[in-house]
Amino acid sequence: MQFDMFQTLADPTRRRVLDALSHGERQVNDLVDDVGIHQSGVSRHLRILHEAGFVVVRPDGQRRLYSLKPDPFRELDDWLAKYRGLWEARLDRFGAALATRQAQNETDEEPAV
Amino acid sequence: MQFDMFQTLADPTRRRVLDALSHGERQVNDLVDDVGIHQSGVSRHLRILHEAGFVVVRPDGQRRLYSLKPDPFRELDDWLAKYRGLWEARLDRFGAALATRQAQNETDEEPAV
DNA sequence: TGCATATACACCATCATGCATATACAGTCA
DNA sequence: TGACTGTATATGCATGATGGTGTATATGCA
Numbered sequence: 001m002q003f004d005m006f007q008t009l010a011d012p013t014r015r016r017v018l019d020a021l022s023h024g025e026r027q028v029n030d031l032v033d034d035v036g037i038h039q040s041g042v043s044r045h046l047r048i049l050h051e052a053g054f055v056v057v058r059p060d061g062q063r064r065l066y067s068l069k070p071d072p073f074r075e076l077d078d079w080l081a082k083y084r085g086l087w088e089a090r091l092d093r094f095g096a097a098l099a100t101r102q103a104q105n106e107t108d109e110e111p112a113v
Numbered sequence: 114m115q116f117d118m119f120q121t122l123a124d125p126t127r128r129r130v131l132d133a134l135s136h137g138e139r140q141v142n143d144l145v146d147d148v149g150i151h152q153s154g155v156s157r158h159l160r161i162l163h164e165a166g167f168v169v170v171r172p173d174g175q176r177r178l179y180s181l182k183p184d185p186f187r188e189l190d191d192w193l194a195k196y197r198g199l200w201e202a203r204l205d206r207f208g209a210a211l212a213t214r215q216a217q218n219e220t221d222e223e224p225a226v
Numbered sequence: 227t228g229c230a231t232a233t234a235c236a237c238c239a240t241c242a243t244g245c246a247t248a249t250a251c252a253g254t255c256a
Numbered sequence: 257t258g259a260c261t262g263t264a265t266a267t268g269c270a271t272g273a274t275g276g277t278g279t280a281t282a283t284g285c286a
Contacts, residue, residue: 010123011276022195028231038278043232045276062230062285070200077193080186082135087183124242141265151244156266158242175251175264 005072008052013037014045018054018068025058025067118185121165126150127158131167131181138171138180 008014013035020026020034028046032039046066049055053072058065121127126148133139133147141159145152159179162168166185171178 004125006119006123006125006128007275010119012117012119013276015119018196029229037276039231040233040279041277047232059285064231068196068199070196073193073196074200076189077197080190080193083131083181083183083186084190086181087187126242142263150242152265153245153267154243160266172251177265 003048003052005052005075008048008054008072009076011045013041014049017042017045017049021055021066021068025065027060027063027065031066116161116165118165118188121161121167121185122189124158126154127162130155130158130162134168134179134181138178140173140176140178144179 016035017031020031026034028039028042031046032042035042035045046055046057049066050057053069055066056069058067129148130144133144139147141152141155144159145155148155148158159168159170162179163170166182168179169182171180
């Protein structure tokens with residue numbers, strides 16, 4: 001498996017793991033309780049999250065403590081920057097162009113059904 | 114199909130569509146050239162993007178002009194806010210807690226192979 | 227030996243894609 | 257006006273690939 005940042009975030013269980021980790025370092029068994037799937041599944045998700053750079057692991061005896069790593073979040077923030085002009089009020093050169101385009105698309109409809 | 118924001122973004126082709134639309138309003142056939150898959154596939158991706166709120170449609174004769182809609186991008190930005198303390202320098206109450214946690218996790222390793 | 231975590235395997239659901247076809251609209255000609 | 261044609265876009269279907277999950281088992285550590 002080779003997950004990119006977006007694919008990694010696509011799974012709701014993995015996002016619950018991230019949410020749980022946002023409160024601090026956690027061991028695997030605690031995450032099992034948090035997310036409500038089997039331990040093997042949590043381990044597997046943690047491997048994916050680790051390979052995608054979302055978490056670091058720190059061994060502590062027989063336990064393994066996972067915590068968040070900022071890199072992919074920052075990467076997502078960078079990706080999002082391209083679209084930030086869509087909703088931000090400040091009209092720099094890029095934002096203004098987008099705003100103009102938005103203005104002429106006030107009307108919307110359902111796609112042909 | 115019922116795609117949430119993250120699932121919608123998980124597909125690389127859909128992200129290419131969004132990228133193409135970030136340059137302005139486009140009709141379907143133009144997007145076909147941009148993303149390099151069959152027209153039926155582009156239409157399907159556009160349906161998914163529309164259902165997830167990423168795009169709006171404006172009919173123009175026999176053509177249908179698609180453009181971006183800010184809502185899900187803003188939603189993603191909100192989701193990301195929860196993790197922004199991970200890499201931002203300013204240490205408010207939340208950020209400070211995260212920073213502290215980060216500090217004690219300087220060491221990393223590969224998951225047991 | 228016992229606990230914590232990772233992996234192998236099988237199963238089932240989902241989904242991206244292309245092909246073929248349907249639908250919608252515009253223009254032309256009678 | 258109405259029929260026909262061509263263009264633009266959407267949808268039904270089949271297919272192949274991927275991925276999330278649980279069970280069982282292996283590995284690592286005390």
